[in-house]
Structure formats: C-alpha cells, structure tokens
Amino acid sequence: MFDNILTDDFTPPKTCTVERVTAVKHWTDTLFSFRITRPAAFRFRAGEFVMIGLMIEGKPVLRAYSICSPTWDEELEFYSIKAPGGKLTTELQHIEIGDGVLLGTKPTGTLVHDALIPGDHLYLFSTGTGIAPFASIIREPETYDKFKEVILTHTCRTGAELDYGKQLVADLRKDPLVGELVGDRLIHFTSTTRDETQDQRGRITDLILNGELFEAIGRPILQPATDRVMICGSDAMLRDLKQIMLDKGFTEGSNAAPAQFVIEKAFAGEGV
Numbered sequence: 001m002f003d004n005i006l007t008d009d010f011t012p013p014k015t016c017t018v019e020r021v022t023a024v025k026h027w028t029d030t031l032f033s034f035r036i037t038r039p040a041a042f043r044f045r046a047g048e049f050v051m052i053g054l055m056i057e058g059k060p061v062l063r064a065y066s067i068c069s070p071t072w073d074e075e076l077e078f079y080s081i082k083a084p085g086g087k088l089t090t091e092l093q094h095i096e097i098g099d100g101v102l103l104g105t106k107p108t109g110t111l112v113h114d115a116l117i118p119g120d121h122l123y124l125f126s127t128g129t130g131i132a133p134f135a136s137i138i139r140e141p142e143t144y145d146k147f148k149e150v151i152l153t154h155t156c157r158t159g160a161e162l163d164y165g166k167q168l169v170a171d172l173r174k175d176p177l178v179g180e181l182v183g184d185r186l187i188h189f190t191s192t193t194r195d196e197t198q199d200q201r202g203r204i205t206d207l208i209l210n211g212e213l214f215e216a217i218g219r220p221i222l223q224p225a226t227d228r229v230m231i232c233g234s235d236a237m238l239r240d241l242k243q244i245m246l247d248k249g250f251t252e253g254s255n256a257a258p259a260q261f262v263i264e265k266a267f268a269g270e271g272v
C-alpha cells in the first residue's frame, strides 16, 4: 500500500517535492489522467518528462512521466497507464484528490522544439500513452509561432483509448487563451487497429506508407524539406517509424544537434 498522506513533517527524497492531487479522471479500465499542484520553482519545456512517484512500503517508487500540461499551466497534468502488476501504477491508479505525489525536480527530454530545425508543418505521431508529451506541445503557443500547421496522430487498439486525446483537442479549440491561435491549424487524426469505429483503421506506419493518412487529412506526403516530426510510442512503433523517416531522407535531431525528426519512448522496453 502507498502512503497517500505524506504529512508536512515528511521529508521527500532530495530530488523530489511532495505535491497534492487536484483532479483524477479514469478514461478506461487501463487509462487515467490526473493533475497535481505545481511548485513555483518548477520550470519545464513543452514535451519534456519528469519522475513521478509514491512512497510504497516506506520506499520511494518513481517512474518517468511526460508532462501533458503546457508551460503556462498553473498545475501539472499527467496521463497514465494502469500496467498489470506494475509496481507504481498498481498503487497510483487509486490516488484521490488531496493525496500526496512525489514530483522530480529535473524535467528533461527530446520531444522539444529546441531539438528541431524550422519547418512549415509539425507532425506529432503517437500511439497509446505516447500522446502525453503532445498534449503539452499542442497547447503551447510557441508551437503555432514556429509552425503553420500541426498534425497530431493518435493510434490505439480500441476507440475508447482515443477518448483522452479527443477531449483534449475539443477543450483546446474552446480554450480562451490559445483556442483562437490554434484555430484550424491543428489537425487531429485518429485510428484504431483492433476495433471497428468511426476512426480510420490501421497502424500509423501502414497509413503513412500507403498514403491513406495524407489522403484523409488532405495534405501532401511527408517530405524533409518542409515537415518536422516528433514520434512517441512503444519500442516497436519507434523502430518502424524511425526507419520510415530515415528512408524518406529525414535526419534525427537532439537537444545538442537539432534536425528534422525526434523520437522518445512512451515506456521503457527493449532498445530501439
């Protein structure tokens, strides 16, 4: 069981602060999102991840989590899996408003504007919880200063797993701060692979290669001259999509050497 109280006399590990849960929403049996307080000194770049955790049986258990919030948010939002048998999420899925959560002090990551050179269109390819960093990027005004159009794709096994992303985009379009800036410059493309829904059918890799993605959104096929790409998903998805990017002549970027596409794991597994 986790210690959800974390009273004021509790001293967190050196690289963490204790924050309070302000909201929790369960989307499916395996997915939920939550919001926590944000310390005044906590700074991050849109698209970065940070360590999040709980005290479980007297020990800190911390895992990497993409920050879904844009940098202007007064709180911090996260979108989480409930991994079967997972040490952290078996407990984290039970958090309630007012509970204490450990927040790391050093956000980092490669899905950031600094790792891409300028372009016209920003493609954000995600599967599963890989949409989390892009929830931050699409709500960040800098994104629309840098790119003419933003294309967010989200592919999941079932239709219900797309709901967080759909709500996110619907809320963004109505947002008093950035809704007008976003206007019709954000395209949201959804597909499922194991469920018959109103969404497109198929893996994003196949939909890129057979051209169905570009037909559906009415845009030219991906090209390194004008397009920039961020990718977040499972190891298998990253491996296959990275190869497609390389075959198309895109160069991979990093914080130290910005280029045309960047990738990051949505969760740890085998290396890419």
Ligand code: FAD
Residues within 6 Å of the ligand: 049, 063, 064, 065, 066, 067, 079, 080, 081, 083, 084, 085, 086, 087, 088, 089, 090, 128, 129, 132, 133, 264, 265, 266, 267, 268, 269
């Ligand atoms: P673990 O022991 O970590 O994992 C148990 C099993 O579940 C493993 O087999 C693992 O492959 C699988 N798994 C873990 N995470 C996921 C996932 N997200 N989707 C599908 N299967 C998964 N997780 C999130 O839910 N949201 C995020 O925003 C997020 N961002 C991450 C960013 C980075 C850079 C990395 C490396 C990981 C991220 N993760 C994210 C994964 C997260 O760190 C944990 O693995 C997750 O919270 C499960 O922790 P656990 O201790 O319960 O289970």
Ligand code: A2P
Residues within 6 Å of the ligand: 127, 128, 155, 156, 157, 192, 193, 194, 203, 204, 205, 233, 234, 236, 237, 238, 240, 241
């Ligand atoms: P599929 O159902 O065909 O495996 P997961 O939950 O396993 O991370 O998968 C999330 C989504 O990513 C699913 O729609 C899955 O499709 C898709 N996916 C899995 N592997 C790949 C891959 N190698 N390339 C592209 N998409 C993938």
